[in-house]
Amino acid sequence: MDLKSHRFILYFQEEQATELCQVATVRSFKDGMLVFEENEIPDSLYLVLTGEVEFSKSLGPNHYQAIAWAYPNDFFGEFGVLDGQPRSARAICRGDTTLAKIPRDLLMEILGRTPGHVVLKLFSHIIQYLRMTTDQYVHEIMHKQKMALIGEMVNTIVHDFKSPFTGILLSSSMLREMHPEDEETQEWCHLIETQVSRMLGMAEELLEFTRGTSTLQKKPVKLSEVFAKFEKMNRIYFKEAQVDFVVSGVEDIVLAADDNKLIRVWQNLVTNAVDAFDGKGGRIEIAATQQSQWVYLKIADNGPGIPQEIQSRLFDAFVTYGKRGGTGLGTAIARSIITAHGGDISFTSNSTGTTFLIKLPVAESVVDSGIAIEPNFPVKTVTY
Numbered sequence: 001m002d003l004k005s006h007r008f009i010l011y012f013q014e015e016q017a018t019e020l021c022q023v024a025t026v027r028s029f030k031d032g033m034l035v036f037e038e039n040e041i042p043d044s045l046y047l048v049l050t051g052e053v054e055f056s057k058s059l060g061p062n063h064y065q066a067i068a069w070a071y072p073n074d075f076f077g078e079f080g081v082l083d084g085q086p087r088s089a090r091a092i093c094r095g096d097t098t099l100a101k102i103p104r105d106l107l108m109e110i111l112g113r114t115p116g117h118v119v120l121k122l123f124s125h126i127i128q129y130l131r132m133t134t135d136q137y138v139h140e141i142m143h144k145q146k147m148a149l150i151g152e153m154v155n156t157i158v159h160d161f162k163s164p165f166t167g168i169l170l171s172s173s174m175l176r177e178m179h180p181e182d183e184e185t186q187e188w189c190h191l192i193e194t195q196v197s198r199m200l201g202m203a204e205e206l207l208e209f210t211r212g213t214s215t216l217q218k219k220p221v222k223l224s225e226v227f228a229k230f231e232k233m234n235r236i237y238f239k240e241a242q243v244d245f246v247v248s249g250v251e252d253i254v255l256a257a258d259d260n261k262l263i264r265v266w267q268n269l270v271t272n273a274v275d276a277f278d279g280k281g282g283r284i285e286i287a288a289t290q291q292s293q294w295v296y297l298k299i300a301d302n303g304p305g306i307p308q309e310i311q312s313r314l315f316d317a318f319v320t321y322g323k324r325g326g327t328g329l330g331t332a333i334a335r336s337i338i339t340a341h342g343g344d345i346s347f348t349s350n351s352t353g354t355t356f357l358i359k360l361p362v363a364e365s366v367v368d369s370g371i372a373i374e375p376n377f378p379v380k381t382v383t384y
């Protein structure tokens with residue numbers, strides 16, 4: 001953008017605006033170039049004409065936390081210019097950037113000759129910006145602390161539950177051995193074992209999410225098999241909650257996916273629907289369709305709908321509503337898994353129900369050559 005039409009210049013009356021343009025030096029910066037370092041003594045104010053500048057604070061050797069960004073028409077470095085204190089953060093250009101630099105002494109001199117109401121307007125902008133960046137920073141820090149706290153809590157729980165879980169698994173396998181011919185015992189024991197691994201899997205998933213160390217083990221998976229497994233794991237849960245669970249259109253669809261992570265997505269969304277039924281029972285319908293290399297899944301319930309208050313922030317972490325003990329991570333985890341698969345998730349909701357729409361890529365080998373899943377297909381690991 002043009003220096004003369006920059007917001008900072010436009011605050012001033014014509015005479016001072018012309019003077020400011022004359023004393024400013026315009027300079028181009030390459031991506032990653034330093035504008036100033038934290039704790040440096042300030043000598044100038046900067047106006048962003050093109051590109052982007054990132055501000056970060058040092059948290060230790062080679063460890064920085066980004067706290068704010070400036071874009072064209074923004075200005076920065078004004079605090080140091082006004083109070084002469086060392087810079088509170090370092091500024092680095094992101095992408096090719098053009099900045100206009102106004103030296104501190106000349107700016108102070110021009111400000112001294114500027115009418116009071118112009119300076120007040122400038123201050124009001126500076127205070128507004130300060131408020132906004134402080135809010136952003138506090139929000140970010142709180143988010144991080146909540147994540148760390150949940151991570152710590154889950155870690156303790158997993159640790160404490162390990163020995164009772166081992167006890168349950170051991171007893172279940174002994175029961176199996178005692179009744180090798182009894183199909184029902186075998187079936188129930190299998191259920192106990194899958195539910196215990198499910199609990200451990202859930203805790204592990206939560207731990208990875210809070211630490212930001214989740215990984216996908218992608219391979220071609222049959223959608224019908226994933227849903228069959230999911231249905232089996234939840235049969236008793238659905239029966240007790242009086243939920244009709246119907247799946248259609250999943251036959252012959254093969255995805256490039258991590259089946260356990262997909263089950264986590266279905267679980268989080270379906271549990272939300274069951275919670276929303278509030279003990280009154282309901283219907284959950286899953287319908288899949290394939291269009292060239294994409295699979296579209298609808299997960300629809302006939303519950304009371306997602307509260308209006310949280311709809312715009314639903315997928316953000318810690319957004320929960322009307323639940324005792326809700327952490328607000330279910331849909332955030334679901335979205336992180338779907339996007340890590342290269343897919344997309346959205347929803348529509350009203351007072352007669354909610355439908356989640358999920359788009360996922362089918363396995364490439366299936367699109368390219370129509371071949372079936374090979375048992376030893378190489379697994380692709382993706383970290384997200």
Ligand SMILES: Nc1ncnc2c1ncn2[C@@H]1O[C@H](COP(=O)(O)OP(=O)(O)OP(=O)(O)O)[C@@H](O)[C@H]1O
Pocket residue numbers: 268269272273276301303304305306307310314319320321322323325326327328329330331332354
């Ligand atoms: N199908 C649905 N019907 C009605 N409300 C829903 C539905 N899905 C989500 N919600 C609302 O969205 C909120 C956020 O859901 P999310 O799964 O992210 O967190 P949570 O269920 O509150 O906690 P967590 O999943 O971590 O135990 C829920 O508290 C609930 O109010």
Ligand SMILES: [Mg+2]
Pocket residue numbers: 268271272329330331
């Ligand atoms: Mg939930």
